[in-house]
Amino acid sequence: MFDLYQIVRPNILALKPYSSARDEFSGHASVYLDANENAYGSPLSQNYNRYPDPHQHVLKQKISAIKGMPVENIFLGNGSDEAIDILYRIFCRPGADNVIICPPTYGMYEVSANINDAAVRRVALLPSFELDVHEILCATDAQSRLLFICSPNNPTGNSLHKEDIEYLISRFPGVVVIDEAYINYSRQSGCISLLTEYPNVVVLQTFSKAWGLAGLRLGMAFASTAIIDLMDKVKPPYNVSENTQQLVSQALTHIDQVNEQIRSTVRERNALTQALSSLPIIQKVYPSDANFLLVKVTDAHAVYTHLASHGTIVRDRSKVEHCENCLRITIGTPEENQTLIAQLKAYSI
Numbered sequence: 001m002f003d004l005y006q007i008v009r010p011n012i013l014a015l016k017p018y019s020s021a022r023d024e025f026s027g028h029a030s031v032y033l034d035a036n037e038n039a040y041g042s043p044l045s046q047n048y049n050r051y052p053d054p055h056q057h058v059l060k061q062k063i064s065a066i067k068g069m070p071v072e073n074i075f076l077g078n079g080s081d082e083a084i085d086i087l088y089r090i091f092c093r094p095g096a097d098n099v100i101i102c103p104p105t106y107g108m109y110e111v112s113a114n115i116n117d118a119a120v121r122r123v124a125l126l127p128s129f130e131l132d133v134h135e136i137l138c139a140t141d142a143q144s145r146l147l148f149i150c151s152p153n154n155p156t157g158n159s160l161h162k163e164d165i166e167y168l169i170s171r172f173p174g175v176v177v178i179d180e181a182y183i184n185y186s187r188q189s190g191c192i193s194l195l196t197e198y199p200n201v202v203v204l205q206t207f208s209k210a211w212g213l214a215g216l217r218l219g220m221a222f223a224s225t226a227i228i229d230l231m232d233k234v235k236p237p238y239n240v241s242e243n244t245q246q247l248v249s250q251a252l253t254h255i256d257q258v259n260e261q262i263r264s265t266v267r268e269r270n271a272l273t274q275a276l277s278s279l280p281i282i283q284k285v286y287p288s289d290a291n292f293l294l295v296k297v298t299d300a301h302a303v304y305t306h307l308a309s310h311g312t313i314v315r316d317r318s319k320v321e322h323c324e325n326c327l328r329i330t331i332g333t334p335e336e337n338q339t340l341i342a343q344l345k346a347y348s349i
C-alpha cells in the first residue's frame with residue numbers, strides 16, 4: 001500500500017535542484033574560475049577557499065564500506081537534525097499533513113514539525129516505555145506522513161521491541177523514521193537490515209555519540225535510493241563542510257579506539273547503575289541501552305539544583321510524560337561518575 005510518490009509534496013517532486021559549479025564540471029582542471037571562490041587561498045593552511053564536494057564521494061565510500069550499505073542508500077547531513085528537517089520538507093505539506101511522535105522522546109521531532117507547520121499527533125509510550133502500537137495506528141490517517149521511532153529512546157534509554165517496529169512499518173502509510181543515534185551502545189541490533197524488505201523506512205545514525213564527533217556535525221540517513229535522491233535534491237548543496245568531510249574520513253580509520261570507548265562507556269553504565277541504585281535518594285534506575293541513564297529521584301528539582309551548585313549539570317526531565325522526578329544523566333568518565341556519586345551522597349546526608 002506504500003506509494004512514495006503519492007506522499008511526496010508536489011513542489012518537491014517538481015523541484016529542479018540547484019546545480020553547483022562542481023556538478024557542472026566534475027573532471028580535473030588546473031584553473032578553477034567557475035565558483036567565485038577566493039583564488040588567493042585561505043588564511044588557514046588548508047584549501048578551505050574551495051567549496052567542498054557536494055556529494056561527499058570519498059567520505060560516503062568509507063562509510064559504505066563500514067556500514068555494508070551501498071553509497072546510493074546513504075545521505076549525509078549537518079547532523080541528523082538536518083536529515084530530520086529535510087524529511088519534513090519532502091513529505092509534509094505545511095498546514096495539511098501530520099506526523100506521529102511517541103513521547104517522551106527526542107525533542108527535535110516536534111520542534112521541526114512546528115518549524116515546518118506539520119501537525120503533531122502525540123501517542124505516548126506505554127508506562128513500560130514501549131510503543132503503544134494500537135494507539136499509533138488509531139492516530140494514523142491518510143495525511144500521516146512520518147512516524148518517528150527513537151531506539152534506543154532518548155530520554156528513557158531503552159531499545160524498543162523490534163517486532164513492534166516492524167509491525168508498524170508494515171502498516172503505516174507514510175515513512176517510518178527510526179532514529180538510532182545511540183545504537184552503538186545497544187544490546188539489540190539496529191534496523192538497517194529492514195531496508196531490504198520495506199520501502200518506507202529511513203534509519204538515522206550520527207557521528208555525535210559513539211564516534212565522539214558532535215562538534216563536527218555529521219549525521220547519516222539510510223534509505224531506499226528513491227528517498228535518498230529526494231533528500232539530496234532538497235539539501236543545501238554544500239551542507240557538509242570540507243573540514244568535516246576530511247576529519248570524519250580520518251576518524252573512520254580509528255574504529256578500534258571507538259569500539260574501546262563504547263566498551264568503556266558500557267562498563268561505566270553498569271557501574272554507575274549499581275552505585276546509583278544503592279543511594280537512598282534514588283528510587284529507580286531505568287535499564288539503558290544508551291550512553292545515559294534515566295533515574296527517578298525523590299525530588300528532581302532539588303537534586304538538580306544541588307548538583308548544579310557543585311558544578312555538575314544533568315538534564316531535568318521531570319516535566320515530560322512518564323518521567324515525573326526523573327533526571328537524565330550522561331555516562332561520564334570514571335572520575336566524573338565518581339564525582340557525581342560523591343555529590344549525590346553529600347545530598348543524601
Ligand SMILES: Cc1ncc(COP(=O)(O)O)c(C=O)c1O
Nearest residue numbers: 079080081106154181206208219
Ligand atoms: C535521539 C537523537 N537523535 C538525534 C540527535 C542529534 O544528533 P545530531 O548531533 O547528529 O544532530 C540526538 C542528540 O542528542 C538524539 O538524542
